[in-house]
Amino acid sequence: MSGIGVLREGPLHAALKDALAGPGDRTEVKVGRYVIDLVRADGELVEIQTGGFGPLGPKLDALLDQHRVRIVHPIAAERRIVRVDEHGEVLSTRRSPRRATAVELFDRLVTFPSLLAHPNLTLEVVLTREDHIRGAAPVKKRRRTLDSGQRRLVEIVDRIVLATPADALGLLPPLPAAPFTTKELAALVGCRTVLAQRTAYCLHVMELVEPAGKRGRAPLHLARQG
Template sequence: MSGIGVLREGPLHAAVKDLLASPGDRAEVKFGRFVIDLVRADGELVEVQTGGFSPLGPKLDALLDDHRMRIVHPVAARRRIVRVDAHGEVLSSRRSPLRGGVLDVFDRLVSFPSLLAHPNLTVEVLLCAEDHIRAPEAGRSRSGRRRRDPGERRLVEVVGSEVLSSPSDAAALLPPALVAAGAFTTRELSAALGCRMVLAQRVAYCLRGMEVLVDAGKRGRAPLHALARTALA
């Protein structure tokens, strides 16, 4: 079946979907007004989402209460930037210093952080080695900005995965030493996780939405977070 999803998917999406498929699974299945990437033989609905999660909102609203659903989100743990010419011949390649991890999923969970508490939802983060295929550098625009081809992501291999099926799974990603210290600021969370400040802000926002973190007052002007007593229950 050539569904709407097939027409819009990129090479990374297609490769991950093929990798996930097992005997008895069905791809691109029509569910009312929606098309599901993969329907497992046991009935689980699987959606591969390489970008933001907000487009999944209507699908989750319509289907989640009656069906087990899994969002599979590929993250580039290792990436190589490959420049190709118009004929697809490789001009250059280099390793990117950027390395993603499971925490990157919080960039996407900001769309609906509390939904991870739903008993039918699982989020699986696939840590991947990827090639980012791009055209040659195109110089600069009239405004002086460098033109950059966003290219496309291609799967090389899956190097690991992390499954989040409840708020307690998300809570387990917090550094134990930070939790043991009691209340902490977002900046301290950023340092403990070894991530940029904006990502730490999203982690804190999502964990508050899941009621994993609670307000613990302020230190100066900085709001304090603390682990909720029920977070690891």
């Protein structure tokens, strides 16, 4: 593997757009004031969002009531770290020990969890194998370690579609019948506490769980029945 090229964001987005496009679909289409990544032959607007969902807010406000919109969000189920020099030549490769799951969607969905109830909105999680292309070594700046790079698609592993709030429960193991804390949710899911907190917030907004008092200082959550 050589000639990786300059380090900048974009290849993952472009590769997904190519991979997801079907017969009759059009890319980079202007709809109103916005350019849409992919317009399906049946009229669905597809936006590929590799980062946070916040920047999509104005576009969704303008388009969602008149158009069916699908937000596609890639999550790296497997990742390889590839170090390159200034000429793009590969210096080293290693497998990242981190294995992300579709639960990571809640980290993004926290921006507007209530929108999943909109009849025109669909979310699609694309689980991927990726190469993360980075410079020869991390850079220190103001006591912070910077190790930015670009994500490159190797393979699409799975695709999970969420069309209603209830579909979000499919990203999680079955919730306890008894009240639970976010710490217990984190242990159940196998994720960090902050992600469990964001997950619980999304589930509350989508009316999939409800407050159930406290255990000591920790708020309790209870899965709604039916």
